[in-house]
Amino acid sequence: MIRMLLRVLGREYAQPVRRTVALMTTTAVAEGLSYALLIPVLPALFGSTPADAWPWLIAFGAAVAVYAVLRYLGDLSGFRAGTTLLHGMYYRLGDHLARLPLGWYNARRVGEVSVLASQGVLQAMGVIAHLLAPFIFACVTPLTIVAVILAVNWQMGLAALVAAPVVAAIQLWAGRSMAATDAERAERDHDATGRVIEYLQAQPVLRAGGRTVERFRLLDDSLREVQRASRRSLLSALPGAVGLTLAVQAVFTGLLVLGAYLALGGTIGAAEVLTILVLAARCADPLLSLADIGGKLRGARSELARLDAVLRTGTLPEAREPVRPESHDLEFDSVAFRHGDRTVIGDVSLSVPEGQRLAVVGPSGAGKSTLLQLIARFYDVDAGAVRVGGVDVRSIDTEVLMSRIAFVFQDVYLFDGTIEENVRLGRPDAEDAEVRAAATAARLDDVVERLPGGWAANVGEGGALLSGGERQRVSIARALLKDAPIVLLDEVTSALDPVNEAAVHEGIERLMAGRTVVMVAHRMRTVQRADRVVFLDDGRIAEEGSHDELLRRGGRYAGFWHLSMAPG
Template sequence: MIRLLLRVLGQQYASPLRRAVALMVAAAVLEGISYALVLPVLRGLLGPTPDSAWPWIAVFAGTVVAYAVLRYVADLTGFRVGAALLRGTYRRLGDHLTALPIGWFTPSRVGEVSVLAGRGVLQAMSAVAHLLGPLISATLTPATVAVVITFVDWRIGVAAIVAAPLIGAVHVWTERSTAAGDTERIAREQEATARVVEFLHAQPVLRAGDRNAERFEILDRSLRDLETASRRTTLRTIPGAIALTTIVQTAFVCTMVLAVHVALSGDLRVPDVLAVLLLATLGADPLLSLNEIGGRIRGARTVLIGIDDVLETRPLPVAPCPRTPVRHDLELNAVTLRAGGRTIIDDLSLTVPDGHRLALVGPSGAGKSTILKLLARFSDVDGGAVHIGGTDLRDIDPVTLMAQFSIVFQDVYLFDGTIEQNIHLARPDATHAEVRAAATAAQLDDVIERLPDGWSTVVGEGGAFLSGGERQRVSIARALLKNAPVVLLDEVTSALDPLSDAAVHHGIDRLCNGRTVVMAAHRVHSVRDADQIAFIDHGHVVEQGTHAELMLLNGRYAEYWAMSDPIDV
C-alpha cells in the first residue's frame, strides 16, 4: 500500500508519509506497553504489600497519557498527510491529464477518470487518514501483547504467537480470492452509473416515444448485474472472515486453557494468570477488526491501481530540439492510423497550400473528423507523417503547435460562466474591446441583447441556457479571438436550423478569411466554394478536386451532391 502510494505520488511525499507511519507504529507499540503494565499493577495489588502497586499505577497512568498524546499527534499527522496526498494526487493527475493526447479521451475513459478523480481519489486518500492507523494498531498492538505474554510464560506466549502466520495466510488468501470480484464490481458500478445518467438525460426523448419501459429494462439489467457482482464479492469475503474469527478465537481459548493449566501446575501465580487473561482479551479484540479494515484497504488499493494505470499512460513524445513552423501549409503524407484492431486511416495523402481551403466530404464514419484530429496531433499516426509548414508535427512543441490552430467542433462545451468569460478563454490577455469585437464578428450581438443580463448572463454548465447555434457562435468568437493561422472546422452546421446556419456561416466566413482551412461537412453547399474538395470513405481519398471538377467526374461526390437536401443545393 505504501509503495503503491509513493509510486502514484512520487518520492517527494515519502518523508511525511514515513513520519506518519512511524508515529502510528510508536503509538501502537505504546498502547501494547500500556496493556503490559497491567501485569506489575496486578502483582502489586494482589501481593502481600498492596501499597507497592502505587508506583506502577503512576507509571501506567503516565504511559496511558503519553499514548493518548502520541495517538493524537499520529492521527493529526495522518490527517495532514492524507490531505497533502489528496492535493498531490489531484495536482499530479491534473498535470498528467493535460499532457495526454486528446485522442486518449474516449467516452469510456472520460467516465473512468471521472469516477477515479471524484469518489475514487477521496476513497484512496482516506485510507491514509482513517485506515492506516487502525490497521497498524490492529497488528502491532496484539504483537506487543504477545511478546509481553512470552516474558510471563514462554509456553503461553508461543501459543499466542503461533496464530500470527495463520492470520497472515488468511489475509493473503482473502485478498487473492476477492481481487477479481472487486474488479468486476467496480466495472459493473461504472456501467450502472453510466446507465443511470443516460436514463436521466434521455427522458425527453423516451417520454415522447413512450419508450421509458424499454430503457428502464436496460437500466434495471445493469443494476441487477451490479447486485450480482456485489453479492459475489461479499460471498468471497465470508470464508476469510469466518477463518479469521475462528483462528483468533481458537488462539484466545488455547491461551486461556494453557494459562489455567500452567497456573494449576503451580508454575504461574494468580496475578500473572489474571494479567495473561486480560492481555489475551485486549490482544484478540483488535485482530477481529482486521477483516473490515482489510476490505476497505483493498478498495483503496484498487483505486490506486486505476490511478497508477492512468499515470502510466505516456503522453505524446516531445522533440528534444523543437522546431517552429514558419509557413502554414498542411500535408498528410501516406498517413495510417489504427485503433481497436482496425485501420481507420489507410495510406492517406492530402495537401493544403498556405491560405487555401480544403473540404472533407463523405459518409458518417468515413474518417473526416479523425483527419482533423490528426492535423492537430490529438494522437500520433501509426505510419506516414503530418506536416505544417514542412515541419513534422512530432518535431513541434505541443504549446507552439496548438497556437497554430483555431478549432471549432460540432459539439461545443461552454463553462458555467458568462459569454465574455467563455470567449476570453481563447486568449486570456485579450482586452475587453477585442472580446467584444470577436463577439460582433461571430454574430453574437443579437444573442446578447436577448439575454436577461446581457454580457453578465451566466450560460449554465455546458452552455445549457443557449441553443446549439448560439453555442456555435460563442465557439467561433473564441476562434476569432485566438486569431490562429490555421482553422479546423468539424461539422459545425450539421444540426442547425436555417437561421442559425446563416448566422454561423457568416461568422465562419470571417474566421476563415486569409487562413489555411480544413473543414469536414455533411451539407455540401458549405463546401462548394472550397479550393479543393476530398471525398473520404473508409479512410481513403476516393476523389479530389474542385466542385466543378468533381461534378464532371460524375462519381461519388456527384452522387453525394445529388442526394443532398434541396436546402443544400
C-alpha cells in the same frame, strides 16, 4: 500496498508517506509498551501493601499521555498526507487523461473514469488518512504486547505468539477467497454506472418512443447484477470474519487454561496470570478489527490497481527536442491511419499553403473529421507524416501546437459557467475589450443582449440553456479570441436553422480571414469559398481541385454538388 500507492502517485510523495508510517508504527509500539507498566500494578494491588501500586499507576498515566500525543501527531500526519496525496492524485489523473489519445475513450470508459475520478480516487487516497493507522495498530500493538508477555513468562508468551501465524493465514485465505467476488462487484458497479449514464443520455429517445413510465430494462438488469454481486461479496466475507473470531477466542482460551495450569503448579503467581490475561484481552479488539480493515484495504487496493492501469496507458509521446514551426502551411505526406482493424485514412498526400482554405467533402465515414484530428494530433498517424510549417506535428511541443490551432466542432461543448467564462477559454488573459470584440465579430453580442444575465448568464452543463446556434456563436467567439493562425472547422453549420446559419457564417468568415483553414462541410455552399477542394472517399482522395474545376470534370464532386443543390 504502499509501494503501489507510491508508484501511482510518484516518487515526490514517498517522503511524507514514509514519515507517516514511521510515526504511526512508533505510536503503536508505544501503546503496546505502555501496557507493560500494568505488570507491577496488579501484583502490588493484590499484595499486602496496595499503596505500592501508586508509582506504577503514575508511570502508566504518563506513558498513556505520551501515547496520546504521539497518536494525535500520527493521525494529524495521516490526514495531512492523505489530503496532499488526494490533491496530487487528482492533478496527476487529470493531466494524464488530458494527454491520452482520443481513441482511448469510448462509451464504456466514460462510466469507468467517472467512478474512478470520484469514488475510486477518494477510496484509494483515503488509505493514508483513514485505514493506515487502524491497520498498523491492529498489527503492531498486539505484537508488542506479545513481546511484553514473553518477557513476563516465556510459556504464555509462546502460546500468545501462536495467534500471529494463525491470524495471518486466515487473512490471506479470506483475501484470496474474496478476490474474485470483489472483482466481480467492481465490474458490475462500473457496468451499472455506464447504464445510468446511457439512461440519462437516452431520455429524448425514450420519451419520443412513449417509454417515459416504463422501466429501462438494461439498467434494471444491470442494477440486479450489482445486487447479486454485493450479496455474493458479503457471503464470501463471512467465513474469514467468523474464522478470525474463533481463532482469537481459541488463543485466549488456551492462554486461560495454560495460565491456570502454571498457577496451580506454582510456576507463576495468580496476579501475573491475571495481568497476562488482561494484556491478551487488549490484543483481541485490534485483531478482530482486521477483518473489516482487510476488506476496506482490498477495496482500496483494487481502486489503486485501476488507477495504476489508467496511468500506465501510453500517452502520445512528446519530442525530446521540440521544434517550433516558423510558418503555418499544412502538409499530409503519404498519411495512413488505422482505427483497430479498419483503415480510416489510406495513403493521403495533400498540402495547404499558408493563408489558403481547403475544403474536405465526401460521404459519411470517409475520414474527413479524422483528417482534422490528425492535424491537431488527437491521434498519431500509423504511416507518413502530418506537418505544420514543414515540421512533423510529433516534433512540436503539444502546447505550442495547440496554441497555433483553433478548432470549431459541429457539436459544441460549453462548461457550466457564464458566457464570458466560456469565451475566455480561448485566451484567459484577454482584455475585456478583446472579449467584446470577438463576441461582436461572432454575432454573439445579439445573444448576450437577449439573455437576462447578459455576460453573466449561465449556460448550463454542456451549454444546455442555449440553442445550438447560440452555442456555435460562443465557440466561434472563443476561436476568434484565441487568434490562432490555423483554423479547423468541422461541419459547423450542418444542423443550424437559416437565421443562425447566416449569423454563424458571418462569424466564420471573420474567423477564416487571413488564416490557414481546413474545413469539413456537408452544405456545399460553404465549399465555394475554399481555394481548393478535396473529395475524400473511403479514406482516400478521389478528386482534388478548385470548385469550378471539379464541377467541369463532372465526377464524384459534381454529383455531390448537384444533389445538394436539388430542391426539396
